[in-house]
Amino acid sequence: MSRGELPGPPPDDRLHPDGRRNGQGIRVDPAEAEHPPERAVLSALVTHEPGVLAEISGLFSRRQFNIESLTVGPTADDDLARMTIVVEEPRPGIDQTKTQLEKRIPVVSVRELADDAVQRELVILKIEGDRPAQVNAITDMYDGRTLDAGPETVTVELTGSRSRIDDAIDAYSQFGVRELVRTGHAALARGEAPTAQVSQPNQAPTEAQVATEAVSDD
Amino acid sequence: MSEPAPVQQTDEEPSDRTEEEIHRDTPEGARPPGASPGPGVTTGAESVVAALRTAGVELLFGVTGGAILPVYDALYDHDQITHITMAHEQGAVHAADAYGIVTGEPGVCMATSGPGATNLVTGIADASMDSDPLVALTGQVPTGFVGNDAFQETDTVGITQPVTKHNSFADDESTVGAEVGTAWALADAGRQGPTLVDLPKDITGASTDERPGEPETPDTYNPPTTAEPVMVEAAAETLATARRPLVLAGGGVIAGEATTELRGLAREYGLPVVTTMPGTGAFPQTAPLSQGIAGMHGTGYANMAVSNCDAMLAVGTRFDDRLTGDIETFAPDAEIVHVDIDPAEISKNVEADYPLVGDAGVVLGQLHRAIPDRPPAVEWRDQCQTWQDEYPLDYETPADEPLKPQHVVERFDTVTPDDTIVTAGVGQHQMWAWQHWTFTEPRTWVTSHGLGTMGYAVPAAIGAKLAAPDREVVAFDGDGSFLMTAQELTVAAREELNLTVVVLNNEAVGMVRQWQDGFHDGRRMASEYPWVPQFDAVAEAFGAKGLRAETYEGLEECIRTARAYDGPAVIDAAIDPEENVYPMVPGGGDNARFALDSDQLEGLQ
Numbered sequence: 017m018s019r020g021e022l023p024g025p026p027p028d029d030r031l032h033p034d035g036r037r038n039g040q041g042i043r044v045d046p047a048e049a050e051h052p053p054e055r056a057v058l059s060a061l062v063t064h065e066p067g068v069l070a071e072i073s074g075l076f077s078r079r080q081f082n083i084e085s086l087t088v089g090p091t092a093d094d095d096l097a098r099m100t101i102v103v104e105e106p107r108p109g110i111d112q113t114k115t116q117l118e119k120r121i122p123v124v125s126v127r128e129l130a131d132d133a134v135q136r137e138l139v140i141l142k143i144e145g146d147r148p149a150q151v152n153a154i155t156d157m158y159d160g161r162t163l164d165a166g167p168e169t170v171t172v173e174l175t176g177s178r179s180r181i182d183d184a185i186d187a188y189s190q191f192g193v194r195e196l197v198r199t200g201h202a203a204l205a206r207g208e209a210p211t212a213q214v215s216q217p218n219q220a221p222t223e224a225q226v227a228t229e230a231v232s233d234d
Numbered sequence: 235m236s237e238p239a240p241v242q243q244t245d246e247e248p249s250d251r252t253e254e255e256i257h258r259d260t261p262e263g264a265r266p267p268g269a270s271p272g273p274g275v276t277t278g279a280e281s282v283v284a285a286l287r288t289a290g291v292e293l294l295f296g297v298t299g300g301a302i303l304p305v306y307d308a309l310y311d312h313d314q315i316t317h318i319t320m321a322h323e324q325g326a327v328h329a330a331d332a333y334g335i336v337t338g339e340p341g342v343c344m345a346t347s348g349p350g351a352t353n354l355v356t357g358i359a360d361a362s363m364d365s366d367p368l369v370a371l372t373g374q375v376p377t378g379f380v381g382n383d384a385f386q387e388t389d390t391v392g393i394t395q396p397v398t399k400h401n402s403f404a405d406d407e408s409t410v411g412a413e414v415g416t417a418w419a420l421a422d423a424g425r426q427g428p429t430l431v432d433l434p435k436d437i438t439g440a441s442t443d444e445r446p447g448e449p450e451t452p453d454t455y456n457p458p459t460t461a462e463p464v465m466v467e468a469a470a471e472t473l474a475t476a477r478r479p480l481v482l483a484g485g486g487v488i489a490g491e492a493t494t495e496l497r498g499l500a501r502e503y504g505l506p507v508v509t510t511m512p513g514t515g516a517f518p519q520t521a522p523l524s525q526g527i528a529g530m531h532g533t534g535y536a537n538m539a540v541s542n543c544d545a546m547l548a549v550g551t552r553f554d555d556r557l558t559g560d561i562e563t564f565a566p567d568a569e570i571v572h573v574d575i576d577p578a579e580i581s582k583n584v585e586a587d588y589p590l591v592g593d594a595g596v597v598l599g600q601l602h603r604a605i606p607d608r609p610p611a612v613e614w615r616d617q618c619q620t621w622q623d624e625y626p627l628d629y630e631t632p633a634d635e636p637l638k639p640q641h642v643v644e645r646f647d648t649v650t651p652d653d654t655i656v657t658a659g660v661g662q663h664q665m666w667a668w669q670h671w672t673f674t675e676p677r678t679w680v681t682s683h684g685l686g687t688m689g690y691a692v693p694a695a696i697g698a699k700l701a702a703p704d705r706e707v708v709a710f711d712g713d714g715s716f717l718m719t720a721q722e723l724t725v726a727a728r729e730e731l732n733l734t735v736v737v738l739n740n741e742a743v744g745m746v747r748q749w750q751d752g753f754h755d756g757r758r759m760a761s762e763y764p765w766v767p768q769f770d771a772v773a774e775a776f777g778a779k780g781l782r783a784e785t786y787e788g789l790e791e792c793i794r795t796a797r798a799y800d801g802p803a804v805i806d807a808a809i810d811p812e813e814n815v816y817p818m819v820p821g822g823g824d825n826a827r828f829a830l831d832s833d834q835l836e837g838l839q
Contacts (some may be wrong), residue, residue, distance in 0.1 A: 024534060024624030026834055027827035031617075033542050035566035041553070041584035043566060063454070067403070071395055078396055108581060115578035121400040121420065124454050 040108050051106035055084070057133055057203050059211045060117055061124040064090065064097040068122045072099060075120065081105060081113045085137075085200030096124065098211075100203050127211065135203040138175050141185065144192035145169045151191055158184045169194060275445045278404075279304035279438035281411030282371065285446040287314055289418040291342050293333065293700055294318065295326040297353075299346020300386060302373030304438035306344075318700065318729060323350050325693040325722040327357025331366045332680050332697030336655060338491065340367035340421040340429075341697060347373045348386030351432075352393065356687055359397040361428040363684025364512055365489060367421045368428040370394075371414065376436035377405060390432045399427030407437050411446030419449035424457030425576040426489055457575055461590035461597045469547075469571040469588035470604035473503070476545030478567075478614045481505045482528065485512025485683070486550015486574060488676040490594030493517070496549065499602045504611055506618045508536040510551050511668060512683045518674040525618050529557040530819045531665040534625025534828050537819065539618050540565055541826035545609075547601075549573040550594050553583040554684060555822070563824040573597045625817070625830070627669050636810040637789060639663065639738045643670040645793060646708055646736065654706040655680060655698045659691040659715025662744035665815040667710040689718030692735060696722060699731045706797075707733040713766055714743040720772060726802035727777025734796045735778075735804045737769050740811040748814045752835050773804035782806040 024030070036044045040051065062068050069088055076083050084102040091098045103113050110128070117126045129135075140163070143151050151170045155162055160174040174184050178201070185196065205211040275281045282305055286294070294317045298306050309317055320326040323345040330341030345354050351372040361368040375384040391403045400420050404410040410433065417429040473479055487496050493516050500507050500517065506525040507517040517524055526533035528540050540546075546568040551557070558564040564584060572579075572586035573594055580589040590597045629640045643666050647654075656671055658664040658681040673679050680698050682690040695709035716737050726733060747761040770780030779799045783789040789807065796803035817828040820838055829835035 023830060024621070027829065027838060030538065030826055031542055032824075032826055033563075033565075033567040037562050037564060037566050037584070039561065041561050041564070041581070043585065067391065067395075070392070074396060108585070112578065112582055115580070119576065119578045121452060121455060 040106065042108070051108060053082075053104050053106050054110070055102065055104050056110045057129040057135060057201065058099075058101045058103060058114060058117070058126060059129055059203060059205075060099040060101065060126045061091070061096050062088075062099055063122040063124065064095055065122065068097070069099075071120060071122065072117070075116060076101075076113075079112075079116060081109065081116075085198075087200040087202055089202075100201050102201050127205075129203055129205055129211065130209075132206045133203045133211075134206055135177055135201050136175055137178055137181055137201050138173065138199040139181050139185070139196060140171065140173050141188055141196040142169050142171045142194045143188050144194065147191055151188070154184065154187045158187075160184070275411070275443055276441060277304065277308065277438065278407035278410045278433075278440050278442055279308035281407070281442055281444055281446055282414050282433065282438060283308045283312060283315065285411040285414040285418070285449070286342060287312075288446060289415060289449045290339070291315060291418070294342050294344055295320055295329040295333070295697065296344030297321075297323050297326055297346070297350060299350045299373060301347035301375055301435045302344060302350070302371075302433065302438075303346075304435060305371065305373070305433060308438075317344075318696070318725065320693065320696075320725055321721040322719070323353030324357055324689065325696070325719055325725065327354045327368070327370065328360070328687070328690050328693035328719070329697035329700075329722075330370075331357055331361045331364075331368050332657060332694035333701045334361070334367040334421075334426075335680050336677050336698045336701035338367070338489075338677070340369045340418055340426075341701075342369045342371065342418075344371045345373070346386065347375055347390065348388050350386075351388055351390040355393060355397065356685075358394055358428045358430065360682050360685040360687045360690070362397045362399070364682070365426050365485065366428065367426040369414075369417050369421050370398075370428060370430040372430060372432050373438075374403070374432045374434040377434045378436065380434065390430070394430050397428070398430050399425075401430040401432070403432045404434065404437050407440035407442040408444040410437055410442075411444060415446045415449035416452065419451045420455065422449075423451050423455070425486075457593075458577070458591045459593045459596050461573070461592040461600055463600070465588055465590055466597070466600045466604050469590060470601055470606065472545055472569050472588065473505075473547060473571065473601070474605050474607045474609055476543075476569075476609045477611060478542060478544040478617075479503075479505050479609045479611055480525070480539050480543035480546050480568075481507040481517075482540065482546055482548040482551055483507055483509045483513040483516040484549060484551025485510065486594050487513055487516040488550075490550060490575065492549070492593075492595035492598055493676050495595045495598035495602065497521075499598055499605075502602070503605055503608050504615065505547065505609070506539060506615060508532075508539055510554070510557050511681075513551065514668065514679040515673040515676045519672050520674055523615075525622070527668065528825070529554075530559065530821070531669065531815050531817065532819075533627060533669070534817050534830070535618065535621035537817070537825040537828050538621045538625070541824070542617075543568045545569050545571070547571045547573070549598065550575075552579050555583075558583065559819045559821075559823050559825045563826070571601075573601075631786070637783065637786065637807055639666045639740075639807070639809040639813055640670045641786070642736060642738060642783075642789060642807050642809065643667050643710065645789060646734075647671045649793060649797070650706050650708065653678065654708060655702060657681060657691045657694040657698055657707065657709040659711045659718075660686045660688045660745075661712045661715060662740070662748065662813075662815050663710050663712040663715070663738040665745075666738065669815075688712075688715040691715060692719045692726075693722045695733045695735065696726050696729070696731060699726075699733045700729075709733065709735040711735055711737050712744060713737055713739040713741060713763070713769070716769065717766075720769075721776070723773060723776040723778050723802060723804070730801055732800060733802050735773075735802065737804065737806050738809050739766065739769065739806055740809050740813070741766050742811060744811075745815070751814070752818075752832065753820070753839070769804060769806035773802075773806075777802075779803035780806070782808070784808045
């Protein structure tokens, strides 16, 4: 120990604070537990141009945000596309997801939808065709449609909330499900609330965006 | 390449091809007969150059090549833009990055497609981590070839997407100029950062008379300026009543040109100020309220203040792990007022009790007006002073040991003017330069912070010197870092740049060697060089003045000679290979438990 003429106390003898933060950087005192993961539905309006989907999906993978589904499609405005993203993260992670999304230049607006948002998913299932009548009964029960029926397989289509589709798949599984495809969630805010709203108060909505909201609300 | 690839032949000699994009690729196609090369725009490439000129760009750093040829051709007649031909694209991007740091406006670099573009990637990532204003223009194969794995084709937009603030693929000659203007404006506005425009050869070669207007950010880009008044009031109240208040000044204070506001606020309310590494120079280290530099190799007194404060005004910082150490022990008693222009930085790593989203200067002004009183912090300021007395940055210079690197830094600091610009590579030499130079002005500390890019120092010194020709520039480099970009000295020699490179030579990748000694039982795998070149001779061969310092007296002579030499000089300083960087907080450690020497480091494990 030769460094310095006035070497201060060694590590353990120094003044140390009493408090602590948790792994999310939140002070533990006042006491607040770690945030458990929750599910959130985000709706993002993005400019409709090549590379935007890659940009957004790349953002999710490199920042290790957990997503349950991501769907994208055109809107009433040809210049904009809407992404519906279902994320499963602790609350700070959901907030971080939103701000990181908003930061990308092609992203026009991001909004987290309320729990009562209208959410739908589509599934197409190819089921073993041994017992077509029983398959049809389940399809009717879930308001589905038969798209194709042959000697070997029956292909059906169902639309609904995630839990309803999960239940339907469970019901079909007794016959043997060969293949299925789910689209992921599409969602809009319920009632008069606009789905895409600019959350930064100093960021004015573009004309295109206002127009889109007006049309979507009709 | 011994044999030209067939695709290259078609690229350079396209006369037997009939596709339109290949015709447009020819120089004849690039400029319609009769069109004058004067001030008007006739091609996409000229539109690109016009956009740069409209943005006020005077200097470009680049390396030419096939796909970028039309843009270089458009520069041929241009007397308002000077192109600095660098030895390697990495040199071009670091030089442009440093130019941006010193001037505050985007530096511009250019490269061709394929390897030219990929060689830029390290420097673009560096600029992204440090929020440096930078524009990269890359050549690309003609659009008709894109996706076909053509000669020198890479998906540049795809590769650089994660490390740019924004990038784009120019697909229309009539808008390519505006696209370059937008890239420049986006690099400059809000939280600064790197942007890139990929320029296919047929687009830059195509005819257009579209002259781009002033650089403009897209309609959807509206960075916040003013923080919510309610939040400002609450934060002001907290700061005014704090007993142990501290300002943590990050690089955003400098990038946001808010050093005057910061100095005014700290002085009026008696707030001690620590800076992060990128924030170094935001607050004069000679000021009584300066509490030094924080982080892994920050000063003990800064880290004690960070750990024990009860209110922290953090401005323009992203709470990097090299600053915070273990997040659980980072300023755990502090209510945090976080000022940042980027909402995504709020509560990313450390929760902000008072998020103030906006421009650093504007928000500091709001706070300044809102804080009702000086906080009751007399005892705290005394405590901060005590820590300064207890943990000075000290070192010894025994006569029987080799040159100490800290001394080399301090000597240069003593003899050079206050506004001298210091650049550094990455490693031990960088930490010694950071610790032992006394920084008093913003934009004088130019290094690679977040990415930790070895090889940054020499090209950065070139960019810095061209940005500030009247100021002295000293580059501190390590022998490991120097070997990565030493060839850029040829550019300094060719451009007759008066700068000094000091190689703190310990014949090792010293920081790795230090970690191996500290954390890997001294197993020095691949960190020591059994042989290094004579750097003074290398310098001479590259056209610079080469000097070597082995003693304290010799060092003085070298400093005099190097500074008096009209052109680039390199001092190969043979420093003590056993010297290590302290204080040190081990990675993920508690900032208040910094080690002052290897014994203390041992005790922390």
